[in-house]
Amino acid sequence: MKKIVMSQISGMNLHYMLYSLDYFLDEMVKYEMPNVELWGGYPHLYSEDMTPAQVTSIRKKMEKRDLQLVCYTPEQLMYANNIAAPEADIRKRSLDYFLKNIEITAELGTDRMLMTSGWGYYHEPIDEAWKYARESLTTLAEKAEEKGITLLLEPLQPFESNLVTNVKELKQMLDDVNKPALKGMLDLVAMAVAKDTVTDYFRLLGDQLWHIHLIDGKPSGHLACGDGTLPLSQYLDEIAQFNYTGFLSLEIASTAYYTRPGQEFKKSVDYVKGILA
């Protein structure tokens, strides 16, 4: 039977946001996690504050520690950005933000950047917002292609967005944009919340499924692995049966973990090791 292996697992810095970037990188070394998906947000890497020299210094910090950057994930939701906003000025600010982050992806030395769809006002029909999301993603995918970068579109949860929140909508957006530099990804919490299955994702997306966030939830929550109710062992088996060879990032994000990030990271790694053993 096919198995996911530990070398496909990557660590992530979102729940280390109260600590310095150096602290996070040292922790990845300490917990023997060579793969990193880097969240781009304050205080680790906020694109608006970054000079190219600072980005280069972050790349060197990772190289020095023999850490491999598997994906760069600029903060999508917390800041004042929304690529599907009906307000032209907000849309422009958001496009500029993500265009700059594509440059940063290249400077960091990776070829993958995570994206989400933005959102429309919840009391309005989604047609207009969907159109803006499609146009923005098209612009970004064209820029990414020039730079040799692939954007990974991640579904959001309904409290975050009313556009791409399940695998059908993800497939629809990928088809609507229809650019080689825009692929899909699977976040296990968003999947469970939408009542989709791993099989749905692989059947609908096929070879367009490029990345996975491995995370627990109830079903929402982005909890440490083992803290939620999701059948992670079963998910990992299913993922393996589809011959998935990409990375699975431990995207721990609940604020409850912010003051003890290492403990929660280690717990998740140990839990996944137990499943894969």
Added chain:
Amino acid sequence: MTHHSFQIAGMNEHFKRHPLSMFLDAMVSLEIESIELWAGSPHLYVEDASVQEVEKLRRDIQERGLHLICLTPEQCIYPINIAAKEPEVRQKSIEYFLKSLEISSALECKMLQIVPGKGYYDESTGEAWKRSRESLEIIAKKAEQMSISVVLEALEKKESNLIPDSLSLKKMLEEIKSPNLKAVVDTCPMAAAGESFTDCFRELGSDIKHVHLADSFHSVLGEGTLPIYQYLDELTKHNYKGFVTVEIVGRNYVFEPVKAIQKSLAYLDQYTVSKAAL
């Protein structure tokens, strides 16, 4: 509601997936005259806000007969930190609040809410405390010139490592000693610190100029685990005469934000002052 002297204000943060006009209209229909404005995108993004946009907002508020009692720029999830170690981030953050004071003034609002920022948790807090104090001094000085009260709020340990409780909040106010730097008490960090309003009034007394009332995890009043009615009794007992803003932030309230406020108001309507408080 009867037998108490404070007034209730509404707030727009959980309307962030809806236009600001929906919030303002809801305040009119729910007959809440006083509002506290969360300033964040898409409602009002301080960094990009133009004079024209602010003037339009002033008219939108005035035309509806509403009264803006406090401006609360987003500063917990935005990359804003007045205690930042990086000088450029700290400078940007100070400017964010200086511009927020200008916007407050243009909106004819006499109060601005602020948090202390934070230091890295893998470093000692001494230097971050100093940076926070220096930033607050600059902001308070400008507030003095503009006759605006800046109200400082404690934060839970998962949000900041500088001011977790009323004692540390008092220490900061005493170190700065500005007549325009006062305190706001939010029931969530208050409860997280194991404190009650009685503790806060003992430490801060009349420096408490504002109150954020929220149930646990900033949920709708009555849907969490905090002793809201006991808190209201305490406010009555301490003869608090300022505003009490119902601050709702929980993620599940973005779908039906008006209903969340209605439920909170219904919960407040059931409150009657206990005899012990009088």
